[in-house]
Structure formats: structure tokens, C-alpha cells
Amino acid sequence: MKTNWLCGVAAALGLSMTAGAALATIPYTPVTPPGNLAxxxxxxxxxxxLGKEYSHDFDESTLGGGGLPDPEQVIAWDGxxxxxxxxxxxxxxxxxxTDRQVDAIANHADALFNPLREDLAHLIFSHDDQITVYGGPAGGPSMFAMPSAGPVLLSNGNxxxxAGEVSVERAGAYHPASSQTVWAKQPEVNGMPLPRDVDGVEVWGPEPGLTGDADRYSLELDFETGASIWNASGTPYLSHPMVVSAVESLLGMIPGPAILPYDNQESRNAINIDALMVLDNTGDTERFDEDPAGGSGDTVIFSIRQVVDPMDATGYYATGSELFVLDGLGGVSFLKHGGHVWDKAYALTDLSVTGMTPGGFDYHGVIDINAIEAIAQVPEPAGLVLLVGGFMAMAVTRWRLG
Structure with a gap:
């Protein structure tokens, strides 16, 4: 599937791919609540x-030394x-x-959802190890393998x-715009075997994290099932047509030739949720509802996988780093965080990568956001800022800011 195409184009660009060998999983240690969070x-x-989970691309188990293929398996990590x-x-x-690949995970009431939208909480994110770049002898689109370990230099200087690590964008309320850096390095996410591609992230669940806090998820190739987001119970939460409509309302109608390269899907079939946060605070928690009282209703923040359009002047229909906000009334916007808007223009100017392949070809491309979540700070005793909850209580009841 994706890997076969990656190998072929990587060879054409003069790149090499190596598979890491699994050695032995390091046992999980429950996280001790650190005190009040602010x-x-x-x-x-x-x-x-607390309660950190991730999905790997491709999904795998920690059993048998770790790294064993196991579709739809989510991994708890202690940091x-x-x-x-x-x-x-x-x-x-x-x-x-059908046993499929998990593409995104979330909880139905993701912690710090609203503070994130208000640019008061920090955004953590991962990005895909497989992107499409432009360059090479013909100048057209080509596959490119992003490194699993940083540093990755962005066009904004950060x-x-x-791809096997988790980065952070600090909240714009306290920091200059686009303050981005690494948050969790490979050995912190999984000490052995090191992760190649962190595909989904969920945090702030109960401890130990293996009890499983993720109760919303997305699968690879949404169009195949007709659902872009699933409930853990096995029922659809948000339909693929609704996600397509939301994306097209901001990016325009997707052209027929636009393609999801690694899976060779065209046009609307190429639109596929990649990163996800959820706040279900209206009506049935297993249904994406509008608010009968006139509010916006349930809300999701999501990205889609990178969609290539060689006919577009930018080379992309979607860079994969646009962060969409969709509510139960059908309202759609781009997330504003870190002192900027997470739209296509920002991705092209600030989230681009350039370089030269081992084959001697210049390339340029854009990272593809893979997972998103929200975090805050553990305050100094004398410097509490907007205290929002106690971790001892959160160890029993999830700390949610809806």
C-alpha cells in the first residue's frame, strides 16, 4: 500500500529506507499526578x-518485543x-x-478543547513520515520520507x-506567534522499538493509560466505510460526506485529478481525516449534534491527509497541515492558535521543508500534520496562572474543560 509507493519513489529520488528492528518493550510505569495544572x-x-495513548503507522502491538503488526491497536505510553x-x-x-489502520484518536470530551481554541492552552502535534515534495529531475511531485527523529527545520526558522516524535506550539496568549519546538522525543514516546510515525495522540486519560481513554477514532480511507469518525462502541459518529463538505467550504471543490498519493485515491475519496480532537457536549454523546437551544453544538478539530494537485499553483489541494473546526450547526473555520491561523497559506509559508536528496536533487514540500492534542503547564507554587483543576481529582474523573 503506502510503503510500496514510498519505496519506489524514494529510490527514484536517491533515498534509502531502512526498517528498525524491534528489540524489547520497556515496561509501562503509571504516571504519578504532578499536582495542580494551570x-x-x-x-x-x-x-x-496522565493517560497518554498513541497509534503508530502502521498499527502495532507492544507484545513479543514490540513492533508486531496489529491493526487497530492503540499503545499507552508513560513519557x-x-x-x-x-x-x-x-x-x-x-x-x-475488516481489520483496518487507525488514523486518529480522541476522547469525546477532549481536555482543554476550548482553552486551545482561545489560544490559552498549548497545542501538541505530530507529522507524517510520508509527504509529497516537488523537485527532482522533472520538477514534479515525488514521494519523500521525513525522518522519524528531529530536528526538522521549518521554513519559519523553528x-x-x-515523524516519530511529538512537537508543541506554545499558546499565543503567552508567547510570540508560531513558537514551535519538540515536546516528546522518540525514546520518551516508546523507548524500544523507537516509533517511526506517531499517527494519533490522546492525553489526559486515567492511569494506567492502558485502560484506554480514546473513545473516538478515525480509520484510513474514510470513504470505504462512509464514516470519518467512529465511536468506540462501533457506531459512526461523523460521516465522510459531512467532512468533505466542511473541507470544500474552505478549500473549494476538490478537483477530479487531485490525489491521495500513497493510496491512489482521487477527488473526494482522497479526503481523509488525519488528526482529531472532539468536544461532544450536546445531546447524545455518540452522535454529532447541533444545540437545540441555538448554540453551536458538538465540535471537532481535525486535519486531513495531504492531497496533491499538480494543476494547483501550490502543488497541493490540501497540504495536510490545515486545522479545520467544524460544529454541529455546520459552521466551519480554521483553528486560530499560536498567534496565527492554521490555514493553507500559513502551511505553505511557515511549515515548508526544503533540502537536497542523497541523489543530489533539490526538493521543497510541506509537513503533513498527523495528530493533535492540548496541554498546559504545571505551575510553580507561587506563580499559579488561571488555575483550572487538581490532578488528584483528575486521576479518578477526567479533567475536562468544555
Whole structure:
């Protein structure tokens, strides 16, 4: 599937690909609640965040030394290298018995959702290890493998983590615009085997994290099932046509030749959710509702995978780094965070990567956001800023800011 195409084009560009060998999984250590959490300029360390989960591309298990293929398996990580198998969505969908790849994970009431939208909480994110770049002997689109470990230099001058790491954009309320850096390095996400591609992230669940807090997820190739987001119970939460409509309302109608390269899907079939946060605070928690009282209703923040359009002047229909906000009334906008708008123009100017392949060809492209979540800070005792909750209580009941 994606890997075959990657190998072929990588060879054409003079790149090499190596597969890391799994050695032995480091045991998971439950995270100790660090104390009160606050909104503010500081950034909490990965090891102090409760209930962390991630999905790997491709999905894998920590059993048998780690790295064993296991579709729809989510991994709990402690922030110091230890991991364990968490929730497994296999067999959860009554009308779909195919074992697929998990593309995004979230909780139905993601912590710090609204503070993130208000630019008061920090945004953590990962990016795909497979993007499309332009350059080479013909100047057209080509596959490119992003490194799993950073530093990755962006066009805005920031250095972030690699595809197997998690980066952070600090909240614009306290920091200059586009303050981005690495947050969790490979050995912190999974000490052995090191992750190649962090495909989805969920945080602020109960401890130990292997109990599974992710109860919303997206699968690869949304059009195949007709649902872009699923409930853990196995019922659809948000339809693919609704996501397509939201994307097209901001990016314009997707052209017929636009393509999802790694899976060779064209036009609307190419639109596929990649990163996800959810705030379901209206009506049935397993249904994406509008608010009967006139409010915006349930809300999701999402990205889609990079969609290539060689006929577009930019080379992309979607860079994959646009962050869409969709509510139950059908309102759609781009996320405003870090002192800027997460739209296509920003991705092209600030999230581009350039360089030269081992084959001697210049290339330029844009990173493809893979996962998103929100974090805050652990305050100094004398410097509390907008105190929002106690972690001891959160260890029993999830800390949610809806």
C-alpha cells in the first residue's frame, strides 16, 4: 500500500529506507499526578501528563518485543519510554469486520478543547513520515520520507521533532506567534522499538493509560466505510460526506485529478481525516449534534491527509497541515492558535521543508500534520496562572474543560 509507493519513489529520488528492528518493550510505569495544572506560559513535561495513548503507522502491538503488526491497536505510553497495549478497536464495528489502520484518536470530551481554541492552552502535534515534495529531475511531485527523529527545520526558522516524535506550539496568549519546538522525543514516546510515525495522540486519560481513554477514532480511507469518525462502541459518529463538505467550504471543490498519493485515491475519496480532537457536549454523546437551544453544538478539530494537485499553483489541494473546526450547526473555520491561523497559506509559508536528496536533487514540500492534542503547564507554587483543576481529582474523573 503506502510503503510500496514510498519505496519506489524514494529510490527514484536517491533515498534509502531502512526498517528498525524491534528489540524489547520497556515496561509501562503509571504516571504519578504532578499536582495542580494551570493555563500559563510553561509547558508540562510528557512524563507528567496522565493517560497518554498513541497509534503508530502502521498499527502495532507492544507484545513479543514490540513492533508486531496489529491493526487497530492503540499503545499507552508513560513519557519515559515505557509502553503497553491499550484499547484495540478490532471487531468493534458490527457492520465492518475488516481489520483496518487507525488514523486518529480522541476522547469525546477532549481536555482543554476550548482553552486551545482561545489560544490559552498549548497545542501538541505530530507529522507524517510520508509527504509529497516537488523537485527532482522533472520538477514534479515525488514521494519523500521525513525522518522519524528531529530536528526538522521549518521554513519559519523553528526546529520541531521528527515523524516519530511529538512537537508543541506554545499558546499565543503567552508567547510570540508560531513558537514551535519538540515536546516528546522518540525514546520518551516508546523507548524500544523507537516509533517511526506517531499517527494519533490522546492525553489526559486515567492511569494506567492502558485502560484506554480514546473513545473516538478515525480509520484510513474514510470513504470505504462512509464514516470519518467512529465511536468506540462501533457506531459512526461523523460521516465522510459531512467532512468533505466542511473541507470544500474552505478549500473549494476538490478537483477530479487531485490525489491521495500513497493510496491512489482521487477527488473526494482522497479526503481523509488525519488528526482529531472532539468536544461532544450536546445531546447524545455518540452522535454529532447541533444545540437545540441555538448554540453551536458538538465540535471537532481535525486535519486531513495531504492531497496533491499538480494543476494547483501550490502543488497541493490540501497540504495536510490545515486545522479545520467544524460544529454541529455546520459552521466551519480554521483553528486560530499560536498567534496565527492554521490555514493553507500559513502551511505553505511557515511549515515548508526544503533540502537536497542523497541523489543530489533539490526538493521543497510541506509537513503533513498527523495528530493533535492540548496541554498546559504545571505551575510553580507561587506563580499559579488561571488555575483550572487538581490532578488528584483528575486521576479518578477526567479533567475536562468544555
Amino acid at each position: 493555563l500559563g506560559p510553561g509547558v508540562v513535561a510528557p512524563s507528567d501528563v 519515559v519510554g515505557g509502553t503497553a497495549d491499550g484499547v484495540d478497536f478490532s471487531g468493534s464495528r458490527p457492520n465492518d469486520d 526546529t520541531i521533532g521528527g
